[in-house]
Amino acid sequence: DSGVTQTPKHLITATGQRVTLRCSPRSGDLSVYWYQQSLDQGLQFLIHYYNGEERAKGNILERFSAQQFPDLHSELNLSSLELGDSALYFCASRGGGFGELFFGEGSRLTVL
Amino acid sequence: DQQVKQNSPSLSVQEGRISILNCDYTNSMFDYFLWYKKYPAEGPTFLISISSIKDKNEDGRFTVFLNKSAKHLSLHIVPSQPGDSAVYFCAASESYGGATNKLIFGTGTLLAVQP
Numbered sequence: 001d002s003g004v005t006q007t008p009k010h011l012i013t014a015t016g017q018r019v020t021l022r023c024s025p026r027s028g029d030l031s032v033y034w035y036q037q038s039l040d041q042g043l044q045f046l047i048h049y050y051n052g053e054e055r056a057k058g059n060i061l062e063r064f065s066a067q068q069f070p071d072l073h074s075e076l077n078l079s080s081l082e083l084g085d086s087a088l089y090f091c092a093s094r095g096g097g098f099g100e101l102f103f104g105e106g107s108r109l110t111v112l
Numbered sequence: 113d114q115q116v117k118q119n120s121p122s123l124s125v126q127e128g129r130i131s132i133l134n135c136d137y138t139n140s141m142f143d144y145f146l147w148y149k150k151y152p153a154e155g156p157t158f159l160i161s162i163s164s165i166k167d168k169n170e171d172g173r174f175t176v177f178l179n180k181s182a183k184h185l186s187l188h189i190v191p192s193q194p195g196d197s198a199v200y201f202c203a204a205s206e207s208y209g210g211a212t213n214k215l216i217f218g219t220g221t222l223l224a225v226q227p
Contacts (some may be wrong), residue, residue, distance in 0.1 A: 002157070042220055100146055
């Protein structure tokens with residue numbers, strides 16, 4: 001158990017819809033990272049938040065947004081969903097500014 | 113632009129033998145490298161890391177080798193066990209990469225250890 005909690009584990013929705021994925025980092029970790037894993041792809045970095053502030057953006061679509069709340073949990077919002085958005089979405093956290101990331105079990109999104 | 117590459121999608125080895133997983137990177141600013149293991153329906157778990165000031169790091173059956181001039185690293189598992197069967201991801205980071213220090217991942221190698 002990494003200590004990182006993601007909900008929901010599975011989500012099935014239709015094209016054009018909007019979903020919210022939630023992440024609770026390990027206790028005390030200030031950094032939250034979001035990654036997307038599509039079929040046969042590696043983990044693609046989406047966005048990084050540190051203590052409520054956005055620190056870096058990666059390959060995140062404009063239809064996607066994220067935020068980190070004062071209690072340090074984070075949400076990834078995906079809107080106007082397309083079939084190609086079907087993927088595993090992972091959240092990871094880190095306590096310090098360096099070193100390994102601790103990953104949650106992921107949220108599997110299926111867009112039909 | 114794939115900055116971290118794992119060119120072997122899969123690898124099969126016999127139990128007790130050595131498994132060697134390879135990874136190449138293109139960004140010369142990377143100075144911290146990690147290996148993660150991922151089982152189905154689970155998140156990636158950290159395995160071992162190496163800083164660019166070293167060329168080898170060992171942890172039990174796992175050893176990571178770094179060749180900076182070739183921009184290549186490898187993970188050796190000796191002896192391999194059936195429980196090692198998983199997808200292995202290589203990742204890299206710039207330790208002084210501004211405020212983020214995000215990890216850039218390869219596409220993974222599926223290791224199958226045959227009993």
